[in-house]
Amino acid sequence: MTTELLTDLRAMARDHAAALRVTALDLDRDPTLATTGLHRAVPWRQLVGLPAAHNPDPLRVRGRPVLLDTCVEQVTVLEELARADAGAVLALPGPSMSGSVIADLADDQQHDRYWTTVADGPTWTFFGMTEPAHGSDPGGMTTTLRPDGDRLLLTGTKRFVGNAARARLGVVFARRHSGPLGVVAVLVDTTRPGFEAVPLPTLGLRGLQLSELRMRDVPIEPADVLGRHRSATRQGMWAATRTFHRYRPVVSCLALGVAQAAYDLVTAERRGFRSHERHLLDGWAQRLVGTRALVLAAAHSADRDPADGTLASAAKIRATGLAEEITTTAVRMLGPGARWDHPLLDKLVRDARAFEFMEGTGNIQRLTLAQGYLQGRLGDARAA
Ligand SMILES: Cc1cc2nc3c(=O)[nH]c(=O)nc-3n(C[C@H](O)[C@H](O)[C@H](O)COP(=O)(O)OP(=O)(O)OC[C@H]3O[C@@H](n4cnc5c(N)ncnc54)[C@H](O)[C@@H]3O)c2cc1C
Known part of the structure; x- marks a missing residue:
């Protein structure tokens, strides 16, 4: 996709984002709103990367359908949505990370x-x-899949x-036998007996409703095992690693959206900056642009070769650090009681x-x- 099309796509996402900002604090207070109203606030089908066969009315940029099935398209759109509310982006229905495992492992029927x-x-x-x-260390994984x-x-x-x-379906990684090749991914229907998912109390990204899965002798059919038609080296951990490499640019764009939102809030709420504060704001503005370029480069790299996570890791380090720095410094810049006076900043x-x-x-x-650096992969990335 050309830079011009991505710019138009970003502008379109910004229009949708406005609706998510309206509900941001409510969803933070009550994550269950995700299932009762949030998905009606935005055209979720167009925003979550459904494949063409299941997406009859995709986003259109200059008349061209955009399925959001590439990492580049996703980071462009999701950063703008996260600038309004990162928790809401993660709370939207759809494939999220499990879709990537399906893309790599599922046979036609599972797909x-x-x-x-x-x-x-x-x-x-x-x-x-x-x-x-x-x-998340697979070496110590104790979830088992036994005959x-x-x-x-x-x-x-x-x-x-x-x-x-709140899920109907998901992918669970489990061990069939010892060693890295013993980990498989299974497609699990949450209505199966023995399956329970309980929300956990959390402070950040509450819309996502982090949960604990408790599985006790959940019956799994052979047809639920993903990648069973593939060699052992192309199963669970292979797909999980590729999913991480594809999804880290997405996590980075969400962190970047939060960083940008905090920057926007400070510049909107404070009048009259001292010279050292102006200097700080200028530095943030430049680093926001630089990090955006790095996230985009990481997304291009993930689309080109999901086996290489070098740039994805670089982008995540940068974007996460910037989000933490701007949000915490913004609290100081807005003075005593800032988190109380500005509930959005607190969030x-x-x-x-x-x-x-x-x-x-x-x-x-x-x-x-x-x-990646020692293997010369950053050099390849720069050349690309
Ligand atoms: C918002 C959110 C959403 C999430 N969503 C999901 C999800 O959908 N599915 C899912 O399965 N999990 C999910 N997670 C869990 C998340 O993926 C893990 O918590 C994360 O990968 C960290 O792994 P860990 O808990 O094993 O910590 P560890 O990797 O063990 O890290 C613990 C500490 O040890 C340090 N450390 C570890 N190894 C080293 C090393 N070699 N050298 C130096 N320091 C080291 C780390 O930096 C850290 O400080 C989510 C977590 C959050 C916060």
Whole structure:
């Protein structure tokens, strides 16, 4: 997509974003509003990346259909929506991260089942990887998928899983046997016996309604196992890694939207800046532009090669750091009682903190970035 088309796409997203700002504080107070009204505030079908067969009325930019099925299109639109309310973006129905696993692993039948369910009406999905005792480290994963006659049984607990308590369908990662190749992804219908998803109390990005999944002998049919027609090296962890690399630019654009919103708020609410404050604001304005360029480069890289997460990690480090810096400094710049006087700023401070953990902490991103650098991948990225 050309720069001109992306500029028009961004402007279109900005128009839709206005509706999300109106509901931002209400959704923060009561995340259940996501299922009762939020999806009616914006044309969610056009904004969540449904495939052409399930999206008869896509966004159109200069007459051309835009399905938001590339990372570049997604970061352009979602940053503008997050500038209004990042929690609402994450609370929209649709494929979210699980759609990427489906794209990489599902056979025709699974593909059809997943997308028919997701596009049928407002349907939430989830991506269940993180566990209470071992976090998102697959090496320690204890959720198991074990045979029981002709079927399988899924048992384990996942925590900090977005949208799970309101989801109809999701992807759960589980271990069939030891070792990295023993992890598989299964498509789980939340109505199955033994499945429970409970919302967790959270401070930031509350609209996402992080949840805990409790699964006890949930019956899984062989047809629910994603990638079963593929070799062992192209199954669970392979798809999870590609999903992280594709989704980190998206998380980065959401953090950037929060950073931009805090910048907008300070410049709108404060009159008369001292010279050192002006200098600070100028620096932020430049870094917002620079980070936007880095997020876009990371999105291009993810579209080109989802196996390479180097730029995605760089973008996440930058965008998360900037969101934390601008939101916390904005509190000081707006004086005592700022978080009380400006409830939206209070929300932005809390939301910004969540990005550090979402999709891997800064230290993990630095390790990925260092590996990419040592393998010469940053050089390739610059050339591209
Ligand atoms: C808003 C939000 C949404 C989320 N959504 C989902 C979801 O939908 N599905 C899901 O499965 N999970 C989800 N998560 C969970 C999230 O993916 C994990 O919490 C995150 O990846 C961090 O992993 P961890 O908990 O294993 O922490 P760890 O990676 O263990 O990190 C713990 C601490 O140790 C440090 N650390 C770890 N390894 C190293 C190292 N090698 N060197 C130096 N320091 C290190 C980290 O920097 C951190 O400070 C979400 C979390 C949040 C906050």
